[in-house]
Amino acid sequence: MIENAAFDGVRPQAGLSAAQVVYEVIVEGGITRLMAVFAGEKADTIGPVRSARDTYLEFASELNCAYAHAGGSYTAMEAIPNFKLRDLDGLREPKWFWRDSSKYSPHNLFTKTDNLYNAIKDGHSWTDAPTYSVWNFVDDDKIMTGEAANEVNILFGGSYDVNYTYSEEFKAYERKNGSVNHTDANTGKTLTARNIIIQKVPAGNFIEGKGRVNFSVTGEGEVNIFRLGKMEKGTWKKADRLARTQFFTTDGKEIPLARGNSWVEIVPEGYSFDWK
Known part of the structure; x- marks a missing residue:
């Protein structure tokens, strides 16, 4: 779990460019948070690591992965045992994490992929490999359908608005957050997405006060998928x-994705996005 609050010292985050999938969901007060999925790429710094939230448990469960976080909301911490997640809490197991004294707590907890892999192998002996259904990745020349979509805007609000602009050079979308190039602190380079997956979901349920919100991501709904400068609608x-979670065309076929990384954007009722 990675912080995305527009506070001093949070952005740019470290390690996001090494993630295979990044999920972005509103967690409270219009603030989004990120869940980065690492599957082989190395990152020497990842973070700031932040707390678990309910909606993300659904995504972590479907991947059967180790779930690294720093504590969590009351309802999320209560739910983790029921989800039977491979739980890696940085507040309970600090040996796999560290604090950056140059940053303010709680936005100063970090880890790295080597620590996470060692925690899985040595700390917990989770030796059985995760099992999950793989999305329909294809070569670029197999992606033939879709309307032109060279720019995508997601209006989460103010510093949390997201813009993606397609780059022919990288064959990927370059990301801005709050109108600023969203970079990786490890590399200094702008983050890119080969696939942008926008899932429309119902309005959320407020929980625990503090404006915390939970969204239902089980069931079905509309999806817009952007890759190679093209957009395809589906379910x-x-x-x-x-x-x-799987993605289907209107005639029931699985939507093809470009090989590479994906950003999954959960856009609830009441929020909007557009493309051109």
Whole structure:
């Protein structure tokens, strides 16, 4: 779990460019948070690591992955045992994490992929490999359908608005957050997404006060998928909390994705996005 609050010392975050998938969801007061999924790429610094939230448990469960976080909301911490997640809490197991004294707490907890892999192998002996359904990745020349979409805007609000602009050079979308190039602190380079997956979901339920909100990402709904400067509409489906979210065309075929990384944007009712 990675912080995305527009506070001093948070952005640019470290390690996001090494993630295979990044999920972005509103967590409270219009603030979004990120869940980065690492599957082989190395990152020497990842963070700031932040707390668990309910909606993300659904995505972590479908990947059957180790879930690294720093504590969590009351409802999320209560739910983690029920989800049977491979739980890696940085507040309970600090040996795999460190604090950066140049930054303010709680936005100063970091880890790295080597620590996470060692925690999985040595700290917990989670030796069985995660099992999950793989999305429909294809070579670029197999992606033929979709309307032109060279720019994508997601209006989360103010410093949390997201803009993606397609780059022919990288064959990927370059990301801005709050109208500023969103970079990786490890590399200094702008983050890119080969695939942008926008899932429309119902309005959320407020929990625990403090403006915290939870969204239902089980069931089905509309999806817009952007890759290679093209957009394709369809339906997302997730049968239950353990099932992988999948994406289908209007005639029931699985939507092809470009090989490479993906950003999954959860856009609830009441928020908007556009493309051109």
